[in-house]
Amino acid sequence: MPELAEVETWRRLAEKTALGKTITSVETAEDRIVMDQIPPEEIARNLRGRRILSTHRKGKHMWIRFDQPGDLLLHFGMSGSLNHYRNPAVAPTHEKLVLVLDDGSRLSYRNPRRIGKIRWHEDARLAPPIAALGPDPFLDTISADDLAQQFVRRKRPIKSALLDQSLFAGVGNWIADEVLYQSKIDPHTPCGELGPAQLRSLTAKLHAIIQKAVEVEADETRFPKTWLFHHRWGKQAEYTARGERICFETIGGRTCAWVPERQKKTPPTRRTEELMESNSNST
DNA sequence: CTCAGTGTTCAGTG
DNA sequence: TCACTGAACACTGA
Numbered sequence: 001m002p003e004l005a006e007v008e009t010w011r012r013l014a015e016k017t018a019l020g021k022t023i024t025s026v027e028t029a030e031d032r033i034v035m036d037q038i039p040p041e042e043i044a045r046n047l048r049g050r051r052i053l054s055t056h057r058k059g060k061h062m063w064i065r066f067d068q069p070g071d072l073l074l075h076f077g078m079s080g081s082l083n084h085y086r087n088p089a090v091a092p093t094h095e096k097l098v099l100v101l102d103d104g105s106r107l108s109y110r111n112p113r114r115i116g117k118i119r120w121h122e123d124a125r126l127a128p129p130i131a132a133l134g135p136d137p138f139l140d141t142i143s144a145d146d147l148a149q150q151f152v153r154r155k156r157p158i159k160s161a162l163l164d165q166s167l168f169a170g171v172g173n174w175i176a177d178e179v180l181y182q183s184k185i186d187p188h189t190p191c192g193e194l195g196p197a198q199l200r201s202l203t204a205k206l207h208a209i210i211q212k213a214v215e216v217e218a219d220e221t222r223f224p225k226t227w228l229f230h231h232r233w234g235k236q237a238e239y240t241a242r243g244e245r246i247c248f249e250t251i252g253g254r255t256c257a258w259v260p261e262r263q264k265k266t267p268p269t270r271r272t273e274e275l276m277e278s279n280s281n282s283t
Numbered sequence: 284c285t286c287a288g289t290g291t292t293c294a295g296t297g
Numbered sequence: 298t299c300a301c302t303g304a305a306c307a308c309t310g311a
Contacts, residue, residue, distance in 0.1 A: 115291080115308085
């Protein structure tokens, strides 16, 4: 499930297993959809003999830097993953790129559904998809005040804005739904109509959820029991741990799982805050 | 057999 | 131009 937390977990895997090692050989698949800009043979030629110096991530993109200029960019799309193993007999299916390291172990990128890209760039930070990314909620702090500025007069539903990588790099469909559920915000709410208390709750939950997901290495079995996540897949799992009914609806072109009973347009917290503000203004 | 899906991009609309 | 929507992409599994 390649959203921010999964990609960060894979970056750490690469960091732990491959840092400082030299690539002795490279195996590539003949796949000109995943490797759409550079032929597999060229990627292999570029990589062979290089030493891995650092690993990086922004949003759902990760890249590896070497002892010579040129970055290897990995994007996982809907179904990709990164694996590390020693025994070639246990190789996963649909491997697209395998880096064989000087200790004999293998760092492997796979992508069964082929929506995802392996690319090469002199400087990944300047590469087209990465350069356009907004703040990453794990690397950067996103403040409620900044959001309030961004959202003035914006009418798109908050659910759709959360999926916008130029606003929240790395947030995907389940993280967006989880944030809205935990901060009790109706996913249809136009961005510009969100109150200050809602924006504070949203930013706090955004950081907390991602922090937790990374902390447990994106292992969903270790996500807190109260999360909507455990109940949002499939059609029959229609109730949260609290017994609330889950609604499935398309918003911003994606299926949104939400709980109308809990996620109201104008929650009590906002009313309270507006009263407090008008009181303090009038005194 | 049909359709939705953890993501991104691009054509099209107002 | 801008803000936004929806289809397309490739494949798997329910």
